[in-house]
Structures are given as C-alpha cells and as structure tokens.
Amino acid sequence: MKTSNPERKSAFRFIVALGFVSLFADMTYEGAHSVIGPLLRDLGASATQVGIIAGLGEMIAASLRYFSGRLADRTHAYWTITTLGYFLNLVVVPGLAFAGNWQVAALLVVAERTGKSLRGPARDVLLSEATEVVGHGSGFGLHAAMDQTGAVLGPLLVATAVARSHHFGPAFLWLAVPALGAFIALLFARAASPHKGTPPAAPAEKKLPSVFWIYVAAAGLLALGFVDFPLLAFHFQKNSLTQPPVIPLLYAGAMGVNGLTALVFGRLFDRHGIQVMVVGILISLLALPFGFLGGPAGVYVSVACWATGMGAQDATLRSGISQVVSMNKRGTAFGAFNGAYGVLWFLGSVTMGLLYDHSLIALVIFGMVAQLIAAAMFFWLGGPLAEAKQS
Secondary structure, eight states: OOOOHHHHHHHHHHHHHHHHHHHHHHHHHHHHHTTHHHHHHHTTOOHHHHHHHHHHHHHHHHHHHHHHHHHHHHHOOHHHHHHHHHHHHHHSGGGGGGOOSHHHHHHHHHHHHHHHHHHHHHHHHHHHHHHHHHOHHHHHHHHHHHHHHHHHHHHHHHHHHHHHHSSSTTHHHHTHHHHHHHHHHHHHHHHHOSSSSSOOOOOOOSSOOHHHHHHHHHHHHHHHHSOOHHHHHHHHHHTTSSOTTHHHHHHHHHHHHHHHHHHHHHHHHHHHOTTHHHHHHHHHTTHHHHHHHSHHHHHHHHHHHHHHHHHHHHHHHHHHHHHHSOGGGHHHHHHHHHHHHHHHHHHHHHHHHHHHTTOHHHHHHHHHHHHHHHHHHHHHHHHHHHHHHHO
C-alpha cells in the first residue's frame, strides 16, 4: 500500500503517543507484577496458590477480551472503552499496598487484569490502523518497545522502594505516580489520533477466516507452556537464588530485553512473516530448564530467554492477526485470540504450579513439549498466512 509522507508521519506520531500511554501504564502494573509472587508468599500463599492466582487473573482478563472486542466492533466506541479500561487497570494497583492477606491481594490482581482485558482489543484496533501505514511488525514492535521501557522503569521504582522499606507492600503506593502519567498521556494520544472518532469503514467480513483459528490454537499451545514470571520469582526467592531486592531488578532487565527483541522481531516479521516466531519459541523454552534446574547461574540465562520469548510474542502475534483480518472484525479477532490465549495461559500456570510442588523435571518437560508443538504449528502457518494476506 502506497502512502504519502504526511500520512506516515501522522501514523508514526499516533503510535508514539499511544506508546507513551503504555509506557506509563506498564510502569504501574509491571512494577506491581515484578513483586506479586513474593508479596503473595509473604502474605501466606503457597506455590500452587500463586500459580492459580497468576493464571486466574490472565484467564479472566483474556476471557473478557472476547466480549470487549465484540463490544468494540459493534459500538465503535474504541476510545471510550480504552479509557475505561486504563482507569480500572491503574487505580487498583496502588491498593495492593493495603492488602492485609493474600486473598485481598488476589482480588486486586484479578481486578487489574480485568481492566487490561477491557481496553486491550479496542486499543489494538486503533493501533492496528496506524500500523497499516508504517508496517504491522514495525508499528507493533515500536509500541511494544515503548511499552517495555515502562516495564523496565516500573520494577526499578519498586526495587528502590523495597530496598528502602525492606517490605513489598509500601512499594505499591509509589506506583500511583506513573498511573497519573498514563491518563495525561492518553489525552495527548487522543489529540494525535488521525481519526478523532472511529476508524474508517472497512470492507464487510462476515466471519473470521479459518486460518485465524489455527493461528489461535498455535498461540494457545505457546501460552500453555510459557512459564509465568511470578512462579519463576517464587522459585528464586524460595531457594535463595537471589536477594529479594534483586527480583524486581531481574524483571526490569527482562522488560528491557523484551523491548529490544520486540523491535528486532517486528522488523523480521515484516520481512519474513510469522515463521520468525519459531526462533522466539526455541529461545523462550530454554527459560524452563535454566530457571528451575540451573541453580544461581541459571537465573540470569532463564530470565533473558523468557524476556526474548515475550518480545517475539509482543511484536508478531498481533501483527499476524492484522494481516489476515479486516478492520471491521479486528476487535472480535483480537478479543477471541486473547480469550483463548488467556485460558490456555491459566491452565498452563495452574499445571505448572501443581507440578512445582511435586516434580520440577515434570514441570520443565511439560512446558518445553507444549512450546515445541506450537513452534511446529507456526512454522507450518507461514504458507497459509501468506496466502490469506494475498487473498
């Protein structure tokens, strides 16, 4: 698609503006995410309960995305839904400072994930329109890089607070500052939007293409075998593989690697298609043996592999959907995709939490096998996705 230079500049400005919204938002909830595992442990939760809480939050959030995506497509109220989602997402995080037990903390974690589910599909539709102009991989990769910049700064803020107070709870109060920044940035993003109301109409598409559902199945298997960071952090703390203040620093480093690899995989996606996801998966699955079986030296390799896999997912999974689904069905597509992804993530998190209490080797094998099957499916999908894009 040929586009004028002013159109590219306008699209780029909007991607950057929305990127700043995500930057501040990620400072808030990724800062919280970096110590949720240790916080839950301090409040009395077991490894199984940590796995259930982390997975349940993702499952509820992802399941609701299916409905919020359909709502966005029917109402075209993309900005209203996005704003409400950020509001819920960011208000509840500072409340974790006042959680007196793990049950209250779990409720707030689920509420935060719910806010993310509400705004996710609508935000991605707005973003995908701009990436049509600059390239899906490059656009989503740039947004992911800015997103992860906030995910680096948030855990650093939390690490500083934990080092000063020697407790995890008070650190959540500091996260109210970037929460306010996200709302201010959202106003600028709305002003920078090429379309002040709703995206322009696209050719009608009655149903999602069949290749989309195969794509969803591959991503679901990847989610099933992808370990959640809170369980890794739980293991690191339980076995004294790192000091408590180091855990949010590890997460901050992971988010930095995530952002850099998202830029790389985004550009590779625009050149080579979805098959670049195979490389990301082969790296990410190594997080399991290094993290749970590798001892202190394996901690850093594990986190780096985990972050690389996340970067590959951030840059490519939404890009692949944008290639084969027209604008009028993208809210539904993003919602359905994230719904299935979240349910499988939940099942994987619960399974890994249960396996952790019985056999670390079984946990590692389970995750690696699921990811290898996903890699094989993404390799096969290269051809069908290219054909769907052309048609």
